[in-house]
Amino acid sequence: MTKTEKVKFIINTLYKLYPEIPIPLDHKDPYTLLIAVLMSAQSTDIRVNKITPLLFEKADNPYDMVELSVEDIRDIIKPVGLSPMKSKGIHGLSKILIEKHKGKVPKSFEALEELPAVGHKTASVVMSQAFGVPAFPVDTHIHRLMYRWNLSNGKNVNQTEKDAKRLFPKELWNDLHLQIIWYGREYSPARGWDLHKDIITKTVGRKSVIQDYLKSKKP
Numbered sequence: 001m002t003k004t005e006k007v008k009f010i011i012n013t014l015y016k017l018y019p020e021i022p023i024p025l026d027h028k029d030p031y032t033l034l035i036a037v038l039m040s041a042q043s044t045d046i047r048v049n050k051i052t053p054l055l056f057e058k059a060d061n062p063y064d065m066v067e068l069s070v071e072d073i074r075d076i077i078k079p080v081g082l083s084p085m086k087s088k089g090i091h092g093l094s095k096i097l098i099e100k101h102k103g104k105v106p107k108s109f110e111a112l113e114e115l116p117a118v119g120h121k122t123a124s125v126v127m128s129q130a131f132g133v134p135a136f137p138v139d140t141h142i143h144r145l146m147y148r149w150n151l152s153n154g155k156n157v158n159q160t161e162k163d164a165k166r167l168f169p170k171e172l173w174n175d176l177h178l179q180i181i182w183y184g185r186e187y188s189p190a191r192g193w194d195l196h197k198d199i200i201t202k203t204v205g206r207k208s209v210i211q212d213y214l215k216s217k218k219p
Helices: 002-018 030-039 044-056 070-081 083-101 107-111 120-129 141-146 159-169 170-186 198-203 209-214
Strands: none
Touching: 002 170, 002 198, 030 044, 030 083, 044 070, 070 083, 083 141, 083 159, 120 170, 141 159, 141 170, 141 198, 159 170, 198 209
């Protein structure tokens, strides 16, 4: 199978499995999405979705958020982990949104990445999910699967993002990055992985990955 055929197979399989694509993080506008994505770093979407309603009940916009202290925010978001850094980031970026952007989330990668605690991945999620701008945010699932599918060398997330953008059509990026995340969770997880249920890796996967898996299952 050529690389082009592999890519087509992956796209077709993902669209059959996920014709309707659920958004992992609960939010109602660009601001609440930005805060939810920031909170999701090294945490799980399930945990974040339990905590964001508690935070957004008190402050779901930058003006209300800056009325809370960093300690108030930290107390609420503690269960998601890294709360000292995240609470400072949430308070700091809310202040900057008011001072520089009239309380609105900016619609550019550059402006988003200038905000405290907002890296390239967070900016990419906001640009794609809030504003519909083509982006390919790479999380651990995408990084793992691009390697398993022999579409990237697994060196780092920056390389994985470049490879994904080069291989997949731009108009599909916003759907595909979410479809790959859902597929990774359901069919190709890091732990408890069953290759026989993982139709994509089974069909187009990196030979060494498949061989290592089969070796590990030998009695």
